[in-house]
Amino acid sequence: xxxxxxxxxxxxxxxxxxxxxxxxxxxxxxxxxxxxxxxxxxxxxxxxxxxxxxxxxxxxxxxxxxxxxxxxxxxxxxxxxxxxxxxxxxxxxxxxxxxxxxxxxxxxxxxxxxxxxxxxxxxxxxxxxxxxxxxxxxxxxxxxxxxxxxxxxxxxxxxxxxxxxxxxxxxxxxxxxxxxxxxxxxxxxxxxxxxxxxxxxxxxxxxxxxxxxxxxxxxxxxxxxxxxxxxxxxxxxxxxxxxxxxxxxxxxxxxxxxxxxxxxxxxxxxxxxxxxxxxxxxxxxxxxxxxxxxxxxxxxxxxxxxxxxxxxxxxxxxxxxxxxxxxxxxxxxxxxxxxxxxxxxxxxxxxxxxxxxxxxxxxxxxxxxxxxxxxxxxxxxxxxxxxxxxxxxxxxxxxxxxxxxxxxxxxxxxxxxxxxxxxxxxxxxxxxxxxxxxxxxxxxxxxxxxxxxxxxxxxxxxxxxxxxxxxxxxxxxxxxxxxxxxxxxxxxxxxxxxxxxxxxxxxxxxxxxxxxxxx
Amino acid sequence: xxxxxxxxxxxxxxxxxxxxxxxxxxxxxxxxxxxxxxxxxxxxxxxxxxxxxxxxxxxxxxxxxxxxxxxxxxxxxxxxxxxxxxxxxxxxxxxxxxxxxxxxxxxxxxxxxxxxxxxxxxxxxxxxxxxxxxxxxxxxxxxxxxxxxxxxxxxxxxxxxxxxxxxxxxxxxxxxxxxxxxxxxxxxxxxxxxxxxxxxxxxxxxxxxxxxxxxxxxxxxxxxxxxxxxxxxxxxxxxxxxxxxxxxxxxxxxxxxxxxxxxxxxxxxxxxxxxxxxxxxxxxxxxxxxxxxxxxxxxxxxxxxxx
Numbered sequence: 001x002x003x004x005x006x007x008x009x010x011x012x013x014x015x016x017x018x019x020x021x022x023x024x025x026x027x028x029x030x031x032x033x034x035x036x037x038x039x040x041x042x043x044x045x046x047x048x049x050x051x052x053x054x055x056x057x058x059x060x061x062x063x064x065x066x067x068x069x070x071x072x073x074x075x076x077x078x079x080x081x082x083x084x085x086x087x088x089x090x091x092x093x094x095x096x097x098x099x100x101x102x103x104x105x106x107x108x109x110x111x112x113x114x115x116x117x118x119x120x121x122x123x124x125x126x127x128x129x130x131x132x133x134x135x136x137x138x139x140x141x142x143x144x145x146x147x148x149x150x151x152x153x154x155x156x157x158x159x160x161x162x163x164x165x166x167x168x169x170x171x172x173x174x175x176x177x178x179x180x181x182x183x184x185x186x187x188x189x190x191x192x193x194x195x196x197x198x199x200x201x202x203x204x205x206x207x208x209x210x211x212x213x214x215x216x217x218x219x220x221x222x223x224x225x226x227x228x229x230x231x232x233x234x235x236x237x238x239x240x241x242x243x244x245x246x247x248x249x250x251x252x253x254x255x256x257x258x259x260x261x262x263x264x265x266x267x268x269x270x271x272x273x274x275x276x277x278x279x280x281x282x283x284x285x286x287x288x289x290x291x292x293x294x295x296x297x298x299x300x301x302x303x304x305x306x307x308x309x310x311x312x313x314x315x316x317x318x319x320x321x322x323x324x325x326x327x328x329x330x331x332x333x334x335x336x337x338x339x340x341x342x343x344x345x346x347x348x349x350x351x352x353x354x355x356x357x358x359x360x361x362x363x364x365x366x367x368x369x370x371x372x373x374x375x376x377x378x379x380x381x382x383x384x385x386x387x388x389x390x391x392x393x394x395x396x397x398x399x400x401x402x403x404x405x406x407x408x409x410x411x412x413x414x415x416x417x418x419x420x421x422x423x424x425x426x427x428x429x430x431x432x433x434x435x436x437x438x439x440x441x442x443x444x445x446x447x448x449x450x451x452x453x454x455x456x457x458x459x460x461x462x463x464x465x466x467x468x469x470x471x472x473x474x475x476x477x478x479x480x481x482x483x484x485x486x487x488x489x490x491x492x493x494x495x496x497x498x499x500x501x502x503x504x505x506x507x508x509x510x511x512x513x514x515x516x517x518x519x
Numbered sequence: 520x521x522x523x524x525x526x527x528x529x530x531x532x533x534x535x536x537x538x539x540x541x542x543x544x545x546x547x548x549x550x551x552x553x554x555x556x557x558x559x560x561x562x563x564x565x566x567x568x569x570x571x572x573x574x575x576x577x578x579x580x581x582x583x584x585x586x587x588x589x590x591x592x593x594x595x596x597x598x599x600x601x602x603x604x605x606x607x608x609x610x611x612x613x614x615x616x617x618x619x620x621x622x623x624x625x626x627x628x629x630x631x632x633x634x635x636x637x638x639x640x641x642x643x644x645x646x647x648x649x650x651x652x653x654x655x656x657x658x659x660x661x662x663x664x665x666x667x668x669x670x671x672x673x674x675x676x677x678x679x680x681x682x683x684x685x686x687x688x689x690x691x692x693x694x695x696x697x698x699x700x701x702x703x704x705x706x707x708x709x710x711x712x713x714x715x716x717x718x719x720x721x722x723x724x725x726x727x728x729x730x731x732x733x734x735x736x737x738x739x740x741x742x743x744x745x746x747x748x749x750x751x752x753x754x755x756x757x758x759x760x761x762x763x764x765x766x767x768x769x770x771x772x773x774x775x776x777x778x779x780x781x782x783x784x785x786x787x788x789x790x791x792x793x794x795x796x797x798x799x800x801x802x803x804x805x806x807x808x809x810x811x812x813x814x815x816x817x818x819x820x821x822x823x824x825x826x
Contacts, residue, residue: 060700081702096697098690100816109690110701114683 017066026052041206044216059083089157093168099142110156176499203232256286259458261320284458291473299482308341340420344431353405393418410441530657537769543747546719553712554692554817558614561744562621567592567724569625592721607821639733664726676758692815755813
């Protein structure tokens with residue numbers, strides 16, 4: 001608040017912290033000061049060292065050198081309990097929640113000492129009312145949506161009455177509407193004189209919400225700036241170290257045959273949240289990119305598995321790939337129809353972590369008849385293809401042919417995309433193409449997919465990154481609770497309409513969709 | 520033909536047979552709820568039986584023997600805990616090693632006591648109640664181990680669901696990374712839970728060698744440790760279901776003896792195998808019904824904090 005003078009020093013300050021993991025320097029003399037009544041942004045790409053810094057500031061990791069100051073005095077947090085005792089609360093990106101337990105039990109675990117659950121439930125209700133969060137104390141956490149889980153985490157932190165609240169990528173799992181709610185809560189917290197550290201790579205949010213921003217790149221401190229005086233482009237330059245290329249818009253080209261037809265596809269699901277699909281209809285024609293937006297856990301994983309053939313469906317006609325009813329075919333048979341699939345999880349799903357990259361090429365190319373003939377692997381052909389992927393898709397790594405797990409996320413994703421693209425598919429289905437990938441690699445991947453579409457491939461992209469879909473997809477549909485709104489041309493929809501649909505307001509977005517189809 | 524006295528005696532022996540299983544599986548349930556799968560139950564049980572017998576034989580005190588058995592079970596479980604929890608070795612391999620070590624150790628400890636016999640734990644007698652027909656002897660004429668097993672069951676059920684330490688223990692078994700992030704000592708809690716399991720297995724061993732069959736034989740546990748492990752799964756990690764499972768299994772294992780006695784012409788080998796068959800069928804049915812739900816999510820996964 002305006003009438004409160006700035007305190008003489010920061011509440012919590014990191015001074016020249018350094019942390020090494022083997023040969024990797026995750027944090028190299030990084031400094032950061034969080035002040036009372038301020039929202040401080042920590043900006044950086046994936047791998048810039050944000051999480052390492054946060055873990056050192058809350059006692060989960062110990063710094064190799066440098067020190068932490070708490071109200072100006074050096075302090076050591078040997079474990080998270082000691083930082084919490086000093087009023088440092090953290091809401092992690094991967095929530096530290098227990099699915100099998102209720103909300104109250106989860107909250108009780110984060111607080112010291114014992115208090116009756118009924119008393120705690122009443123305190124949760126108080127906190128919920130005060131900060132405009134909605135949480136039901138006696139529900140099992142396993143049944144909650146991602147947004148609700150985050151609110152549980154925040155309530156748990158707030159009941160510990162923290163002076164410093166650290167939010168690690170809080171909006172990456174939220175709908176635009178839920179994000180707005182979160183921002184209001186954060187504003188209330190700083191008005192009360194608490195300090196908030198807001199970790200993000202979404203620049204618009206940071207400019208709107210934060211009073212100060214510290215930028216990290218490659219484990220190093222780059223700058224502390226006032227985000228309100230910066231543009232998104234200038235912040236991006238600080239983060240990336242260069243201008244971020246935008247995906248070029250390709251001139252309109254004629255669309256060809258439908259390569260993927262999904263008709264009235266329903267899947268019962270295994271009972272866990274977000275595993276069922278209800279009456280999904282999608283048409284992807286040669287030459288176009290169709291995007292599927294939505295918050296994680298709304299059926300996207302099931303949809304991907306059903307499309308790739310990992311899960312087969314009873315109605316074989318409900319999935320048609322290049323005019324062939326494919327609902328009963330397995331992944332290899334679907335690849336034989338010249339379809340390519342890139343799952344969300346790179347290590348363990350798209351690639352075998354402990355196999356060499358060249359062997360990973362085989363995982364999806366063994367049925368193509370070029371590398372494996374009569375059951376024998378032709379290593380020279382395999383290696384030629386491997387080289388082609390590495391050169392053509394700028395895959396960078398150390399050594400000649402390392403194990404997949406040694407590659408960075410961005411390079412492995414470029415490798416996986418390259419592997420599928422070089423199979424010359426007529427259809428590519430990609431789940432989260434640029435999740436956890438640095439900005440320049442992400443731009444490269446989007447451009448690659450754009451080019452393939454221009455050459456007549458049909459591309460279906462599932463992504464949680466709305467900006468990404470608006471940037472490079474032709475049409476966008478929204479998944480919510482296993483239902484998909486009819487994909488509408490990007491030009492005919494808006495962030496707001498998609499955001500509403502992501503939150504489950506079907507009417508607005510799909511009405512527009514129906515209009516498009518009738519046209 | 521089947522008069523009340525016979526039925527009463529059969530019921531009493533069912534209770535006695537079930538008690539060993541209940542004690543051992545309760546301990547393992549606690550260890551597993553904290554996230555550690557200890558396959559060493561059989562080994563800890565037999566070491567408890569041997570140490571308990573030898574101590575009781577030497578000192579003449581059953582109480583001292585029982586205490587020694589509990590401590591012996593804990594000591595062996597601590598070996599497992601150091602390997603599996605603190606050195607993050609594979610839990611299955613370490614548990615099997617614990618069982619093999621226990622069987623060998625017990626044979627060594629008891630070698631010179633083969634063929635000896637003890638008086639055995641005294642049975643309760645409450646004038647008026649113990650003489651009740653049918654249930655009197657089963658409920659009011661048992662040795663102290665039986666009543667301890669009930670108390671322990673109640674204590675475990677209450678602690679797990681109603682107390683903070685129980686909540687923390689469940690949390691550690693559910694998501695150890697989250698529990699660690701919240702500042703709970705994951706490995707310390709797991710170690711204590713495993714040691715509780717070891718103590719219970721030792722107590723179950725003492726029940727065998729000091730009360731149920733008060734003599735020493737090298738293989739006297741006869742696979743009961745494995746049955747106890749299966750019962751934990753059978754119960755879906757819930758103490759009250761464990762009670763049902765232990766008594767069901769105890770009943771089958773006693774009844775098959777009596778069926779053999781009637782001479783129905785069924786091969787005795789088949790009848791002796793019945794309890795184990797019943798276990799397998801129960802496990803299959805339960806897992807088919809419940810999709811393996813109820814298992815602590817971090818069960819069997821070693822926890823290694825990053826540094």
